[in-house]
Amino acid sequence: MDVIIMVLVFVSTILALVKFNQHAAAVFSAAFSVTFLFGFISEQDVVASFTNSGLLVLIMLLLASVAIEKTSLIIWLTGKISSKTYPLSWLKLMVTTILGSAFLNNTAVVSTLIRPIRNNPKIAASRLLIPLSYAAILGGTLTLIGTSTNLIVNSMLIDETGEGFRFFEFTKVGLVVIAITSVVIFIVSYKLPDIKNASHKIQDYMIDTKLLAESSLIGKTVEEAGLRHLQSLFLVEIIRNNRTISPVTPKEVLEPTDRLLFSGDINQVSQLDHFDGLSIVVDATEVEFENLTEVVIRPGSHIVGQTLKKVEFRSKFDAAAIAIKRDGESLRGKLGELTLKAGDFLVLVTGKDFNKRHNVKKNFITLSGLQPEQKLSGWREFLAIGGFVGTILGAAIGAFSLFKGLAILLVLLMATGCLTSNDIKQRLAYNIWLIVGSAIALSHGLQNTGTLDILIGWLNLSLNSENGLYVLISIYILTVLLTELVTNNAAAALMFPLAYSIATAGGYEPMTFILAVTFAANTSFISPYSYQTNLMVFNAGQYRLLNFIKAGLPVSLTFSISALAAIIYFYPLTVL
Template structure:
């Protein structure tokens, strides 16, 4: 893999930052960041947020060196996912504009500036934005172009994406639809601290230990912990619903239902009878290869759980048809379902890297094909050795 990295496209920070939201934060007089470098303050290790610029006394510092020392009244310009902005709250004296007005913890709203909006061609300072819309701009994004400088000094253009922290009267304002296209609500991801953090970590470890010693059932323990987190407001029902992986559950559930349908309809039995006619032991290894290839093809387009759920009964039936131990076929399905290297769509991590790295499908094919071949050879050679057919 190391020698093939030159085959991948280089990721330019400028292109990456032009696609993220820009967040402006001011270093207050009492900030713990003052007098320490960017690296020492941990500003380079935030999740999905990147420090791209520093505005200091009218001068722009970009790119920002890790050794750059933070000074009082610096404006730190971050770029990235706006849902991660509450991470900045861990730094004492780092102020976001909307936070000073007490609206940052409310639901955020994402809007697009209309062409006929009265704020087009003006800065946020000169428009009196809060008075007009009872909202504060938390972040801004402009497709195809990097936004630079302090948020209040950016000249607004039509088509700009804004994230607003809205006040109580926001929904009653009649000028919202005239100036913006409202896209959706944005819920910032919060972090738990103090005793709630200890409750979450300690409770999880305790349940694992109790389940390991057979004192408490794992599922029951996790349900009790979930109830405790909801009761103590360490977790909200809205956050629980938002984080629930509905799409993954839908795919896996559909695969399991399809697997049961294959069994109940007699397709698996028919397949077993067909294989029973050709149960020559010399073909068992060919059947193992067939199971691997079929599972591998599925896992490249659906999730590994779905591929395993679909192929498990088939592999199990093939093993019974040959009259051999089922474990080699079960392990083949398990390993093949985890062998998604060529396609970005079969595995969630692949898809995350696909978007973040600006990769193309042929990049995955160039890098993943040799890995898949080597992986398949190793699996198909080793499984009969470590898991004999008889």
């Protein structure tokens, strides 16, 4: 009876992930709860699952990468991809992204490079954005920390054997895969659509600022003032004596009382504080930019049809609007004079009484709290970059464990202010913790009930020298299919216990099968929904699903064949 229930839990988990692939944490949590409720795992199993050293390494690495994102390192990468010709731009993009993704967070690398790609007037962004995501996936196959998938499999391997992957365990196979697959990516890149203006600038927030009379920027050109080199913020308009200047040229000279309208990422608004005499226009009162809240104006709100100036916003809500966004429409003019519409997004600087006001819920849908991104500079930037590089190098040469190095680094980053409590709260990977911890617990349940042994018997997968290769290929293909249907992390978590048990049951060296699962779970090329960077470029490049399928099929096939061939060459199917 226990086996039947456990099989139902396992199968139901797969089906639920296919149906609700955007809610993998909830699905795995439900599977864990049922497994624990029926007594298939002990309390000791639960504790071991959620405090697995490999899992803690994954969480610490993701937190340490937050500090790296606050430095100029990733921004420096953006300067390496600009070129006038397509082949050279493609080559620079691939090399930069692959190297960056091998050691840094893939999502951060891709999100940083999307902007300069979209702003290249010579080459349509749609010709480069899919290669960008594919390069990030390839780069993740080079090192242990290349992707969260690698670290998830590492967590489960540690749980099984007490030892994880070496830092460069994947590198030999990864280099072969990159060399072969990059050629196919270059070929399919020429088949990508040439979509002009694949940009969503109308989705950016509009931020209203003014030059104070004593500003040192007065008399300087926009270029000289440094307003052309902001990260993710663009000077789109100057209002001078009721006259609008747009577009703004680099040679435009700034004059007293100019109103400067910026468009871009609201999280980068703190950059504007660094310019002398440039003040964000809010209202007649002073505000502290400690807490930002994003809201949407409800249909039927009494402020619809009015302007911020007339509605007495500050007194009514104990909040001040510093930015506005309207989907599908590019906004012009002063923030306080825009007529508000239902569905407008506002970013508010909120006071202490904001959440206590009864009229807030009547007028707004509150989306989230926002934190202006604070960049690191000086010795803090050196500590964040140097500490991260030192930790990786030390772990790579075996001077200390990655766990110890990251633990010490995180303490230093928090003690010196490179990481704040808000950084930890906003970026702590609760979902990954739940997915991996629950998956490890689920694998304990499969083992404790003898379900894995029975599943192997049902599948008639007794390994020998004749069918070992076919079983390995079958596991790889099944993992790829799961990756495209669910997510790469979920596929790896589900397939690891099956692959490991099949290998050990047949007396084979498990590493061959484990690497097959790891590389197969990174084969996320066909569906834009199977990997986060795919989804990011899917939206940014205005692609259709067919664009991904046409490009992804040959890339996925090439990646899979080269990965399997390299795995078998470097890790032969050896009977222990």
